Amino acid sequence: MSDDDELTKLKEEVGALKKRIDPEPRPRSNYAPYDYTQGMSMPRSARQAMIDAVPDRLMSDLRADALKPNPMAISGGITKPAATEPPKTIGKNGWIDQRPLEPPPGISIIDQMCEAADRRERRGG
Numbered sequence: 001m002s003d004d005d006e007l008t009k010l011k012e013e014v015g016a017l018k019k020r021i022d023p024e025p026r027p028r029s030n031y032a033p034y035d036y037t038q039g040m041s042m043p044r045s046a047r048q049a050m051i052d053a054v055p056d057r058l059m060s061d062l063r064a065d066a067l068k069p070n071p072m073a074i075s076g077g078i079t080k081p082a083a084t085e086p087p088k089t090i091g092k093n094g095w096i097d098q099r100p101l102e103p104p105p106g107i108s109i110i111d112q113m114c115e116a117a118d119r120r121e122r123r124g125g
Helices: 005-020 042-053 056-067 107-123
Strands: none
Touching: none
16 A cells, blocks of 8 residues: 555545534524414404403503513512521631521421320310
8 A cells, every 4th residue: 555545545534533523514404393373263252252351441550560660570579588587697717607406497386286286186086
């Protein structure tokens, strides 16, 4: 085998390996998912019944509310959590000081409920 043949063979092998590492990009897909709602409609009487179900005044109020800025977004929750526990103090080493182990808040109420249920079951009712 001559040097030229060997060089050509090696170049082809390197080219094939480069294609395996970095293949040519695939063409973009033209797949369109099937729309099951395409062509759906409802009778005019059904649309009119839905329109009649909501008074015009309520609809205009809903539109006005939708245009107002909403600082709480969709959550509708309280913006600031209630401060129930004292602020945590940071020790000399930069870590929060240790707290003694204790049951979670509210567990005493659950214990009382369980004891009351036990008493009722022992009485038979």
